[in-house]
Amino acid sequence: MTYTTAAVAPARTSAELIRADERVLAHNYHPLPVVVARAEGSWVEDVEGRRYLDMLAGYSALNFGHRHPALVEAAKRQLDAVTLTSRAFHNDRLAGFAEGLSALVGLEMTLPMNTGAEAVESAVKVARKWAYETKGVAPGRATIIVAAGNFHGRTTTIVSFSDDPVARTGFGPFTPGFRLVPYDDLAALEEAIDENTAAVLIEPIQGEAGVLIPSDGYLAGVRELTRRTRTLFIADEIQSGLGRTGTTLAVAYENVLPDMLLLGKALGGGIVPVSAVLASREILGVLRPGEHGSTFGGNPLSAAVGSAVVDLLNTGEYQRRARELGEVLADGLTALVGRGVTGHRSRGLWAGVDIDPALGTGREIGERLAGEGVLVKDTHGSTIRLAPPLTITREELETALDALARVLG
Numbered sequence: 157m158t159y160t161t162a163a164v165a166p167a168r169t170s171a172e173l174i175r176a177d178e179r180v181l182a183h184n185y186h187p188l189p190v191v192v193a194r195a196e197g198s199w200v201e202d203v204e205g206r207r208y209l210d211m212l213a214g215y216s217a218l219n220f221g222h223r224h225p226a227l228v229e230a231a232k233r234q235l236d237a238v239t240l241t242s243r244a245f246h247n248d249r250l251a252g253f254a255e256g257l258s259a260l261v262g263l264e265m266t267l268p269m270n271t272g273a274e275a276v277e278s279a280v281k282v283a284r285k286w287a288y289e290t291k292g293v294a295p296g297r298a299t300i301i302v303a304a305g306n307f308h309g310r311t312t313t314i315v316s317f318s319d320d321p322v323a324r325t326g327f328g329p330f331t332p333g334f335r336l337v338p339y340d341d342l343a344a345l346e347e348a349i350d351e352n353t354a355a356v357l358i359e360p361i362q363g364e365a366g367v368l369i370p371s372d373g374y375l376a377g378v379r380e381l382t383r384r385t386r387t388l389f390i391a392d393e394i395q396s397g398l399g400r401t402g403t404t405l406a407v408a409y410e411n412v413l414p415d416m417l418l419l420g421k422a423l424g425g426g427i428v429p430v431s432a433v434l435a436s437r438e439i440l441g442v443l444r445p446g447e448h449g450s451t452f453g454g455n456p457l458s459a460a461v462g463s464a465v466v467d468l469l470n471t472g473e474y475q476r477r478a479r480e481l482g483e484v485l486a487d488g489l490t491a492l493v494g495r496g497v498t499g500h501r502s503r504g505l506w507a508g509v510d511i512d513p514a515l516g517t518g519r520e521i522g523e524r525l526a527g528e529g530v531l532v533k534d535t536h537g538s539t540i541r542l543a544p545p546l547t548i549t550r551e552e553l554e555t556a557l558d559a560l561a562r563v564l565g
Contacts, residue, residue, distance in 0.1 A: 170203050186519075188526050195222035198548045200531070211532045211556050213545045215363070216395045216506075219422035220468060221545035227425035230464035231457065239457040243449060249459035256466040261405060261417055263434040267443070268454035268462075272394035272420035273309030275431035278448065279357070279390050279416050280313060282433065284333075285442045287354035291386060298354040303339040307364030308357070308392055340370040342377040349381065355388035355416070356381075360406035363395040366539045367501050367508030375410040382415070388439065394420040394431065395506075399469055399546050402479035402504035409503075415439060425465050430458040474546040478504035481553055485542065488557035496564025505546055511538040515564060528559040 168176070170191040190208060194201040198221055201207050213219060220227060234249070241247045254266040267282075269275050280300060287298040302308075302317045315323045316330035324330070335353075337344040339362060349356070360375055362368040382389040391414035396406035398419065407414060416439060420431035433440070452458070468474060482504040489500040489509060499510040511521050518534025525532055525540075532540045544553065 167203065173203065188522055188531065190526055190531065197221045197223075198545050198552050206529070208526065208529050208531045209544075209552055209556055209559075211530055211542050211544045213543050214426055215421060215533075216398075216400050216543055217421040217424065218426040219399055219474065219546050220425060220465070221547035222426060224425060224468075224547070226468060227427055227461055227464050230425075230460050231427050234457050234460035237456070240452065240455045242451050243454055247454075247456040247459070249456040249463065250454045253454075253459035253463045253466070256463055256470075257419075257423075257432060258434060260466050260469060261419075261434055262413055263417055264436050265434065265440040267433040267435075267440055267448075268458070269420075269431045269433065269450050270429045270452050270458075271309075272392075272418070272431050273311050273314060274450065274453070275394065275418045275420055275433050276308045276314055276357075276392065277311055278433050279355075279418055281448060282416070282435070282440060282442060283355035283357075283388050283390065285447075286388065286439055287352075289442050290438070291354065293352050293354060297352045299333050299335055299350075299352050300354055301335045301337055301345065301348050301356045303358045303362070304336055305339050305362050305365040305368065306357075306359060307362070308359075308394075339365075339368065340374050342374065342381065345378065346381055349385050349387055353385065353387045355390050357390040357392065359392045359396065360409075361396045361401065361503060361506070363506070363541070364535060366510070366535050367503075367506055367541060369501050369503055373410070375407055375412045379410075379412045379414070388416055389414040390416040390418065392418045394418055395543075398422040398465070399474040399478055400504055400506050400543065402482055403475055404469060406503070423462050423465055424458060425461045427461050428458045430462045432462075478546050481505055481548065481550060484550055484553055485557075488554070492557075492561060492564065495561070502542075505542075505544055505548070507542040508535070509540050509542060509560075511540065511564070513538045521563060524563040525559055528563060530556050530559040 173191045191202050192200045193203045198210055199207055200210050257266055269278055284298045287293040304319050308314050313331040315327055317334035318324055335348050337348045379389055391407050393405055416435040424430035486502045496512050496515050498512050501508045518538050518540045521540055522532050522534050534540050
């Protein structure tokens with residue numbers, strides 16, 4: 157077979173590309189007016205050659221920075237072998253990936269998927285099936301308890317248990333079977349659990365809500381409550397996991413292991429979408445052939461990159477960097493309190509920063525920082541999120557903090 161090379165379109169400016177996006181792309185995100193063309197490590201470059209320090213890292217999908225050499229090499233090797241078989245067949249990379257990931261987090265079985273939302277949807281299905289077949293909940297009665305302020309994705313089922321009007325409005329009717337309780341409130345959680353409760357699904361740290369860190373003892377309390385009531389504890393670590401907080405998993409701060417663990421984002425190394433549900437054989441064993449599936453889930457390319465991610469985390473280097481540089485980040489933000497920052501919360505290299513509303517919205521602060529060559533993302537109100545690659549240097553981190561100080565005046 158002969159392949160022809162497509163003609164190369166003439167280069168367009170950032171402004172031209174943004175206008176083209178507006179014409180042909182449906183709205184979902186509201187991106188900053190930066191058009192990235194190249195990236196390496198902690199830096200991206202736009203089509204005009206302007207460089208920006210990436211302090212968002214793809215919402216933790218780029219924990220290892222842009223184009224980490226080991227991850228790029230793993231992808232290139234696999235591209236020369238086989239990229240997709242579908243799960244209609246076995247492939248030679250998937251078992252090793254699942255073995256390595258299971259060993260890394262201490263759970264027995266892996267269900268590979270693609271996006272974080274797919275992992276959450278899969279966990280909902282597994283929890284319901286487990287409740288009917290193992291716990292003995294009456295058919296159609298299983299409920300799952302979630303926390304207010306949650307963000308687990310944007311599918312119809314997931315927005316059904318969101319309390320964010322932006323995510324929900326106009327998308328009903330909603331999927332039943334969920335109960336909402338306040339985050340970081342063990343008494344409310346205990347009151348909500350009953351004989352029909354299949355699972356409690358929470359983020360150990362709520363990212364979209366502004367990097368909200370629960371009180372000491374909350375996660376251990378959730379673990380004790382769910383164990384006592386024979387309810388599954390599902391921890392969504394799609395953003396918080398894989399080194400971001402200074403440990404492999406954020407639940408490790410309270411020495412807790414959930415019944416089901418949801419991973420994604422960084423698991424694909426910023427190269428391919430990879431997510432996973434991990435649990436015991438008893439729990440994931442409720443799925444039988446044909447009851448669940450994904451054409452791309454567990455494909456050889458994603459398994460190869462995911463295995464390389466596991467290898468990086470097994471060194472412990474990235475968790476250590478997040479702990480040590482997290483102290484630099486926290487100290488730098490504390491120095492800005494009263495100088496435009498009204499408060500902040502951080503764990504490892506992840507921070508929510510509350511800006512004095514008189515200085516602007518989070519979006520406006522993000523635009524001003526982009527003008528200083530630093531990329532961040534706003535969340536609600538005047539709060540911005542910082543989640544740089546775990547490969548960032550101390551000097552680069554201090555560059556970002558200095559830029560924030562200038563923007564705040």
